[in-house]
Amino acid sequence: MWKGSISFGLVNVPVRMFAATESKDVKFRYLHKECKTPIQYTRTCPRCNRPVEWDEIVRGFEYAPDQYVVFDPDELSAVQRKRSQTIDIVDFVELTEIDPVYYDKTYYLAPETAGVKAYRLLEQAMGQTHKIAIAKTVLRNRETLACIRTGPNSVIIMETLYWPDEVRGVEELPNLRAETQITAQELTMAVTLIEQMSTSFQPEKYVDEHRAELEQLIERKVANDHVTQPPAAAARADNIVDLMQALQESLNQKQAASSKKKAAASTRRRTKKTS
Structure with a gap:
């Protein structure tokens, strides 16, 4: 979706950008209840x-x-802003310093053939220092704040960030500073429960159950032939009938007008002969 380079001091790292995520939502169309035609x-x-x-x-x-x-x-x-061909690194910071609320969208950056060595240099240097980069670029003619970090399989990842004034403050949230009393026993039990539920993050174990149920429901309806189709063919046939009727009426009107002209001409001829 984008070709350019990461500007790292005097080093340019030629890269290509690819979307790292895609939506898997089950998307429905709105149909006219009567004829099941998609609404425009x-x-x-x-x-x-x-x-x-x-x-x-x-x-x-x-x-x-x-x-x-x-x-x-x-x-x-x-x-x-004109479309930029560079991702300009301006600072290096600790990953833990960025609150996840700032993260927007994720992109993979893959090296161009001529930039593999520079790509590996940046990736290994960030890995060794445990730093991530703050950068600026232009995407879709809009200046964008981003962070550059390393990911699994030695890939460099770019995360677009919200600008600071786009992140809402928490000062106006209700009951945030309401006073309450937590006993030592309650806190100990809560910590114990967290420790018992703690594990390593395995993303494949988490499933969108709602989407899975919708997909199963769709498959059952298709298998049971519960499929409807808008009457597009019937609509075209009606149009043809309407067109034929319009043509026939036009011919009738044309013939009637021609007959009137002939009758009028005949009347004028008889009038001239009589005079």
């Missing part, structure tokens, strides 16, 4: 009461209720 969503103007094409749309920022500042594409292009 159109861009409409509620005031003009008609569909709106893309070339009729501009962008606006609502700075107050129903008050907009409108921008044309050139104005937005002037302040938009």
Whole structure:
């Protein structure tokens, strides 16, 4: 999804970026209950009461209720960051210093053929110092904060981070500082329970049971032929009938008009002869 390089001091590490995760959610379509046809969503103007094409749309920022500042594409292009071809490392920090709330999306960085040695140098140096890198780059024309770290199988991973002002504070949370009394016995029992439940992290043991049940339900419905199809063929046939009727009515109207013209012409000829 991206080609560029990691800028590490005077060293450039040519890499390619790949999404590290993918959604496995069971996605449903909204259908018309009567005919099971997928519902379409159109861009409409509620005031003009008609569909709106893309070339009729501009962008606006609502700075107050129903008050907009409108921008044309050139104005937005002037302040938009150009797509970057580098991931610029600015600092090295301890991994434990970053609260997980800052993490957004994960990407794998794979070395280009000409950059394998530089890639391995960065990966091994970070592994030996137990440091991760804080970096800046531009993704989809948006300046992005990220951290670079090493992962399993000697891969370098980039995690995009939320900017500090995008992480909400906890000061306004209710009951966070409410006073309560914890006894020594309660704390000891809680610690004992945690120790008894402690184990190593094995991600393969955790299963999305809800998604598995949905997939099984879908498979049973398909196996039992509980499958519906919107009447697309019937709709086309109706259109053909409507078209034939329209053509026939057009011919009838044309023939009627022609007959009237002939009758009018005949009447004019008889009138001339009489006069």
